[in-house]
Amino acid sequence: MSKHPSDAFIFPPVEQALADPNGLLAVGGDLSSARLLAAYRRGIFPWFSPGDPILWWSPDPRMVLFPEEIKIRTSLARTLRNSAYEVRLDTAFDQVLQHCAETPRHGQRGTWITAEMRAAYRALHRQGYAHSVETWIDGTLAGGLYGIAIGRVFYGESMYAHRRDASKIALAHLCLYLKRREFGIIDCQMETAHLASMGARPIPRRRFLDLLEDLTAQGGSPGPWPADGILDAYRNPAGRKQRP
Known part of the structure; x- marks a missing residue:
């Protein structure tokens, strides 16, 4: 382990x-955009508690979700088809970031999304790298x-979710959005039961790094994500007959 990234x-x-x-x-370094992007491309991410030095991680195995492997259970599928929700992209990034930081987590004291981390991710959002997927219900960010x-x-x-299934709705739409744009993986970082229930699984770090080397070299330039009509796809899937 190195004490200071150069x-x-x-x-x-x-x-x-x-x-x-x-x-x-x-341990150490800073959260500049250049350093964060260099870290992510190498399969490394920051994770530390308030008052601690910046800690950089690359666990083995690595939890990932392949977009085509997401598990949509019956109750969630019903919600996706019928509920009065709206999914938006990049319209409330700061709010999502703040809610993720402030929402209580079982077995966790405080938050790792410190003020310094929030400033770093806002900078990446302005540069077109960081994105939010938002579930709105009754005009409120849920x-x-x-x-x-x-x-x-x-x-x-x-x-995070302030209403039942709100985060799952966002993840389901993210997977569909990424699949249609030929994204290969979602890095979930650490293994959790919640992510596993949605289809994420651990893979060897070496395989994860090989995927990164290939996939990060593909795709277009960073920038805001266009919706392109995809965010209603669960309610109106292609080929579904509409009632007269």
């Missing part, structure tokens, strides 16, 4: 990450998620 944003080889705690690779897009990889950072 000023040239060159991190130590991820093979040097600790086994316990799993994936701890480096849940959502945010993450980073580089090439054809989406690095999921956090999600």
